[in-house]
Amino acid sequence: MNWAHVLLAGYIGVVIAIVVGMFRKKGWLGKISGAVVFVVAIIAWNLFDVHYLIPRENPDYGLTEEQQFEKAMLSNPAFQVIKEQEPALTQKIISQAAQMKKAGSSEQQVIDAIQPQILQLQMARLQQAPDANVIEYMKINLEQIAAVAKIGDDECFRFLFPAVKGGINPARLVPREIMDRRMASDMSMMYASHGPKKHTVTAEEKQLALQDLQSISPGLVQRYGPDIQIMADPTKAVGKEKIACEIVQDLWSQVLKLPTARSAGVIRLMLSAEMQ
Template sequence: MTSHAILASLFSALVWLVIIGGLRQRQKLRPVAAILLFVLPLLAGNVYYFGWVNPEQQKQAAIDASAARLATLPVWRTVKVQQPALYQQAYDELITHLRAGMPPQQAIDSLRPLVADLLNQRINAARDEDLVDYMQASLEQMKQIRQHSTGQCFRFLFPQVKGGVNVSELLPKAVTDRELQSMDVLLQHSRGAEQSVDLKQGRVQLQSVVRGLYDRWGSDLQTLNTPAEPGVDEGKLCDMTIDLYQSVLALPGKDSANVLRIIISGTGN
């Protein structure tokens, strides 16, 4: 109970005690009735406060704290400045999830798809080193989630098929923090002109990567294009995806960024 609530309760009790005392002096109340008149309102008031008012205040305080924290987090603090409408959408979704009883960190993690869409829009304007760093952080997440389970890895990579995962429950904080920081840097430096992409050279390098993958995986590689197909081998899809990005990131920085843009934009033919 807050100090204001305690003072109000004590004041009410004192006033009520004076009234009851006056009635007793005039012999208009029996002792038992006087006690009940004093105790019952106080009991009802405390039940009301601790049963409804205080829990609601605590819930609202937790919601306010999480909403304030969102504005200080990497990525979201940048989105708030660069894309106010998107930030407001994220803020509204966060409040909705919190009011529904979702844990704060899970509610914040649930906003990731909103950032993913923005990132995809910024890929072509991102600096090469920022794009490569972000994908390296994402690759580390893929590997660690794959170690947890095949199903979790599949859901992480293909959320449109089976829904996503709560990465904060699966990964060390250092791993998730690194990805958020790399995303934040990418967004901060991707508001200018698009980077030049050598499509011809990039496609040659991508074809070389794919040939290497085909040597290792054979015709199963084609299932990367149809993850929603019934009966797909989820573990193999995860492993092939990891292999793909490992192979691309093994290229020199400029070449790696070039191929990544082609893959993400779907211009690899």
């Protein structure tokens, strides 16, 4: 099993969690001119860059599965940070992956087991990351979406909603320079969330974020009308792939137009555990 492939796919597939819809929790967002109800839909996809996945020329003969997995982990900069900050979680992932391999699990099954654990960690770190790191995180997400959208509407839709029509390998479509910056950004965010300038989310920040979302919602409804329902049910986007891509980019572009602190607050809220 190519552990480098498994690790990168498992990590990146959850770090780049793209919120593709708004949300409506009881008592939080009211109906807007009788429009559709917005929901949160976080879509994770395996974005892995081929230059991280090329196996070493010399196989790790004589090493156990756990040793091979840990060696692959140490060659991945993002996982180095996780091992440094969360040694217990790291060991759990190593043991789990090795056991699954011995039990005959496929690479994808191992990836699927790793992703929720990394997702939970990343979501927690974003809550503590300074505003600048949170903003950079989302800006790079948008760059990746835009790069795929330039190739075609169908590719963009598959990139955002792999469960509907099947996904793509964005490593062939997203420029390496963007992928490299994303990995560096993730590492910076992880370190900053544990640094002296780490952020603390307040009740006031959450309330302001909700108000900002309320101000963004009417514009989206006005521009896209009934098609906004795509965000609640992506299967309705078949034949409307271009619109689906535009809504996702429009949503996050509007969020990023807010003042820095407020934009970061909205991103934290929409990617927080309580919104899942």
